[in-house]
Structure formats: structure tokens, C-alpha cells
Amino acid sequence: xxxxxxxxxxxxxxxxxxxxxxxxxxxxxxxxxxxxxxxxxxxxxxxxxxxxxxxxxxxxxxxxxxxxxxxxxxxxxxxxxxxxxxxxxxxxxxxxxxxxxxxxxxxxxxxxxxxxxxxxxxxxxxxxxxxxxxxxxxxxxxxxxxxxxxxxxxxxxxxxxxxxxxxxxxxxxxxxxxxxxxxxxxxxxxxxxxxxxxxxxxxxxxxxxxxxxxxxxxxxxxxxxxxxxxxxxxxxxxxxxxxxxxxxxxxxxxxxxxxxxxxxxxxxxxxxxxxxxxxxxxxxxxxxxxxxxxxxxxxxxxxxxxxxxxxxxxxxx
Amino acid sequence: xxxxxxxxxxxxxxxxxxxxxxxxxxxxxxxxxxxxxxxxxxxxxxxxxxxxxxxxxxxxxxxxxxxxxxxxxxxxxxxxxxxxxxxxxxxxxxxxxxxxxxxxxxxxxxxxxxxxxxxxxxxxxxxxxxxxxxxxxxxxxxxxxxxxxxxxxxxxxxxxxxxxxxxxxxxxxxxxxxxxxxxxxxxxxxxxxxxxxxxxxxxxxxxxxxxxxxxxxxxxxxxxxxxxxxxxxxxxxxxxxxxxxxxxxxxxxxxxxxxxxxxxxxxxxxxxxxxxxxxxxxxxxxxxxxxxxxxxxxxxxxxxxxxxx
Numbered sequence: 001x002x003x004x005x006x007x008x009x010x011x012x013x014x015x016x017x018x019x020x021x022x023x024x025x026x027x028x029x030x031x032x033x034x035x036x037x038x039x040x041x042x043x044x045x046x047x048x049x050x051x052x053x054x055x056x057x058x059x060x061x062x063x064x065x066x067x068x069x070x071x072x073x074x075x076x077x078x079x080x081x082x083x084x085x086x087x088x089x090x091x092x093x094x095x096x097x098x099x100x101x102x103x104x105x106x107x108x109x110x111x112x113x114x115x116x117x118x119x120x121x122x123x124x125x126x127x128x129x130x131x132x133x134x135x136x137x138x139x140x141x142x143x144x145x146x147x148x149x150x151x152x153x154x155x156x157x158x159x160x161x162x163x164x165x166x167x168x169x170x171x172x173x174x175x176x177x178x179x180x181x182x183x184x185x186x187x188x189x190x191x192x193x194x195x196x197x198x199x200x201x202x203x204x205x206x207x208x209x210x211x212x213x214x215x216x217x218x219x220x221x222x223x224x225x226x227x228x229x230x231x232x233x234x235x236x237x238x239x240x241x242x243x244x245x246x247x248x249x250x251x252x253x254x255x256x257x258x259x260x261x262x263x264x265x266x267x268x269x270x271x272x273x274x275x276x277x278x279x280x281x282x283x284x285x286x287x288x289x290x291x292x293x294x295x296x297x298x299x300x301x302x303x304x305x306x307x308x309x310x311x312x313x314x315x316x317x
Numbered sequence: 318x319x320x321x322x323x324x325x326x327x328x329x330x331x332x333x334x335x336x337x338x339x340x341x342x343x344x345x346x347x348x349x350x351x352x353x354x355x356x357x358x359x360x361x362x363x364x365x366x367x368x369x370x371x372x373x374x375x376x377x378x379x380x381x382x383x384x385x386x387x388x389x390x391x392x393x394x395x396x397x398x399x400x401x402x403x404x405x406x407x408x409x410x411x412x413x414x415x416x417x418x419x420x421x422x423x424x425x426x427x428x429x430x431x432x433x434x435x436x437x438x439x440x441x442x443x444x445x446x447x448x449x450x451x452x453x454x455x456x457x458x459x460x461x462x463x464x465x466x467x468x469x470x471x472x473x474x475x476x477x478x479x480x481x482x483x484x485x486x487x488x489x490x491x492x493x494x495x496x497x498x499x500x501x502x503x504x505x506x507x508x509x510x511x512x513x514x515x516x517x518x519x520x521x522x523x524x525x526x527x528x529x530x531x532x533x534x535x536x537x538x539x540x541x542x543x544x545x546x547x548x549x550x551x552x553x554x555x556x557x558x559x560x561x562x563x564x565x566x567x568x569x570x571x572x573x574x575x576x577x578x579x580x581x582x583x584x585x586x587x588x589x590x591x592x593x594x595x596x597x598x599x600x601x602x603x604x605x606x607x608x609x610x611x612x613x614x615x616x617x618x619x620x621x622x623x624x625x626x
Contacts, residue, residue: 019470022470030482138610138614139607143602144561144602144603144606150595150596248471251474255566259585270568289470292471
């Protein structure tokens, strides 16, 4: 097990390096200088050169990459090009907790709600609850988070006050709990539905298995069968979904933050993209990539902890 | 990871036997696709999805005939932001352009992005997956490490970076989605190849003296066709979703060409006064995604494909 964790952890380093390299190269292939936005302040050629030299942009690409990595490892992600003199670190320190909170709440909604709905649907297979949850699941599963966000915005923020005079939510922002509800639903609904669908089918697979029949045959109460035998085994494949779930929540938050005007890093990232704010882009992609890689690592380890069969097969390797 | 026999094929043939018994038509020739088609038609949601997708396709193809105005034609600048009326069933936008016409042309953009991006995904992913799965060993290792790196970055993020690099516009979106999307397809094809490689008929073919390319083209690929078809059905809405997201934040389809995502994005500025600018394109995106999910789910069940990812 330890060997497996170490091996997986070492794999983490080339992954992050590759992400950094890909992003770095792509950013530098992007035409145009960050100091010369198209159509804006037309600086003289030699002045741009001068600014680029100040930022160390005149050095060859590989050299710059190594310098960047060296600084990044020491925790210095440089100064934002467009929000000078703010440090990238400070911008992220302000935005990331907000994004993390939004993602965390959406994740909580997705896991608690998705597991509960999936289990209920499986236990009542082909019953009313099963069909109702299937309908819900397929709706939320297919509709992109930002589109759902728009629907919520139009209905709850614009139409509901118009019809009833009751104004439960403001138009975006991130000032208090009433601002958290709609974005959390918009971001969490997709993963919620996916988890519900997946849990249901996994549960049903297990319910049909021989050892569950045996458990029932020996007279075990249905509740015990479901909780002790079915659920424990059915949740193992569900864990594989957690990795993609984090990815969905992360990228989804870029767009949900845009819809609800939330000052998280997603919104900063989108703005940095168009203004070619390279230090910001690099930092967000790296942060995000490492976060995902760590989560995938955790999921893998969790997998081994929960399922002894997987643990054994790793040991045998 | 070699399975002695392919469970999918066995299940299909069992289902065929059952279907034949049920129809009590002993002479009817049951083919895999014919059977799947019949099962698909029995699935109500899948039929709804299929009809919607076909309708969308027709709207996209015949857009110039259906749209009363051009895709960026200013109909009445003085009536801008007008809500839906008898003459303009979806109202006018912030420049006084007919929303209905723009929606119709938007369908064209969405479907074109979905289909072309998937063709690129197929063209890259299938050969790489096939080679990787068939030869395994070093080739497989190298290719799969590359796949792992791609997998570490979510596709939407990668596409964002790439479109930012290439510049906005439809062609660059095709390229970006294609280049980032092949990974899933390659993985899928590789998995199927690995499973099929150890089967008796492949060994028999080898013994009979067939070359590698013959085996891949004539035996392996046809047997991987069903999961590829299902993956395509899910890949098209994924590409449509990516385009809509990019255009929504303003790095996708360049105006004045309309795209649903872009219309939602610009409509957001006017949300407090009028909502139809966002409502119709949002509904269109949701409907399209839903239709493809229905169709994809139905196809997966009808073809009895087990999706691992």
C-alpha cells in the first residue's frame, strides 16, 4: 500500500510539470504582447521591448520556463500584468477561498443529495420515486451548469419578485448566505444527478448479486441487507466518479461565477485569458491542476482503503 | 486484462435469440444493427431524442429557408430589445436583429461544431487507440502516458487555453475540441482492442496468415464499432456544450455570427429589463443537450455497450 502511494505520489510531479509546460508553451504561442492589447494604447516598438525586458520576457522560452518554475516552487507566482502592482498570490488568496467555498457547497449538495436519491431510487426500483428521480437526474445531468444558472436567475431573481413581490435573492454577488444558494444549486445539480444515476445502477447491480440473495435467504432484515451488504459494496465504483466530479465542479465554477458575478478565481481567470495576463493564467491552471491531481490521488488511496480486493491486487503487483 | 470471451457479444446474441423467440418468426435474419434499431424504437425517450436531433439537423441545414431575416441583419434598430410579438416570435435583440432568425442560424453553428469536432476526434483517436491496443508494449506505454497527461487537465480548460492561443472563431473551436477530445476516444478504442485481441477468431486469423493491418481493419475495428458509435453520440453534445460555454464568456464564436452561448452571454447585460435574449438560447442549449442524452442513453442500451469511463 505504502509503495503504491509513493508511486502514485511520484507520478504527481511529471503530471504537474507537463501541465505547466503545456500551458506555458500555449500561452507564449498566443499572438500579441500582453502589453499591447489590440487596438488599445499604441506603444512604440522600442518601449514594448523595454517593458518586456523588465519582465524578463526577452529571454528564450526554455530559460523563462525554468526561471518561472524556480520561482513557483518557492511560492512566488509573480506580479499580475493587468492588475499591477498586485501579486498573483494576493489575487488568488482573495478569490480562491470563495471558489473553494462554492465548490465545497456544491460538492456537499451533490454527494449527500446524489447518494440519497440514488439509494432511494434503487430500493424502490421501478417505483414512482425511481422514475421521478430518473427524470430529475437526466434533466440536471444534461443541462450545463451555466444554463441552469441562467434559468435560476431569470426565475428566482427576476420573475418571482415581479409576480409575488417577494425578493429572496439578489442579482449575483457574494455577500451572504442568500447569495450562496442559487450558485450552489447551479453548480451542484449536474454532479448531483450524475451521482444519483451512478449510485442507482451500482446498487441495482449489487442487489442482484448472489451474496445479497444469500443474505436475504438467511432471514436478514431488508434494512440490514441494504445498509450492510448492498451499500458498502455499491459505493466502491461510485468513488471512481469523484475525480471527474471535481473536474466538473472546477471548470463549472468558471462559468457559474460569471453568471452570478461571483469574485472567485474563475471569474479572474476568464478575464485574464482575454487580457493575456500570463502570470495569472499560469498560476490558476497550476493551482487547479495540482488540486485535481491531489484529489485523484486521494481517491485512489481511498479506493484501496475501502476495497480490500484492490489493496491485495496492489500488494501482489 | 484479457477476457476469454467478450461478454457484450454474448449478451447481444442472447438478446437476439430472445427477440426471435418472442417474435415467433423463425426465418427472420436478425442482425446486430437491425436488432438494436428495433430496441431503440421501443425506447420512448430515445425516440423523442432522435426526433429532436433530426429536427435540429433539418433546422441547421435549411436555416436560410427557415429564417425570415439574415443571421446578423438589423431588422428594426428603433425597436431593439422588443419582447416577443406576432411579427417577431422571439423578439428583437439589443441591436434590433430578429432573435428567431439568429436562433435558427445558431442551431447551424452548434451542430456544425458538434459534428466536425467529432470527426476530428475520430480521425485522431481511433487510429491511436487501435494501434495502442493492438500492439501494446512500448507503443502502448508511450501513447497512454500522453493520454494521462491530457487527462490531468480538464478538456474545457484546455480548450479555453487553446482557443485563446488560436484566436476565436469557428474553425479554431473545431481544432481545439478535436485536439483535446481524442483522448477519451483513444482510451475507449484501446480498451475494446485489448479485450478483443485475445479472442479465438483473432488468433485463427493470425494463424491463417493475416497481416496486422488486415486484422485491425477487418476484424478489430468492426467489432469496436458499437462503443465508438455510442461515444460519438455523447461526444457531439459535449462539443456543443464546450462551444456554448466558450461563446458565453466571449472567447468562442465571433460576433456578428450568432451562437446560442454567445447570445446568452450578451443577453446577460440586459437581464433586468428583458429576459427573452437569454431565455430562448438557454432553452435551445438545454433542449439540444437533453435530446442527445436521451438518444445516447437509448443507443447505449440498444447496442448493449458497457461504458467504462
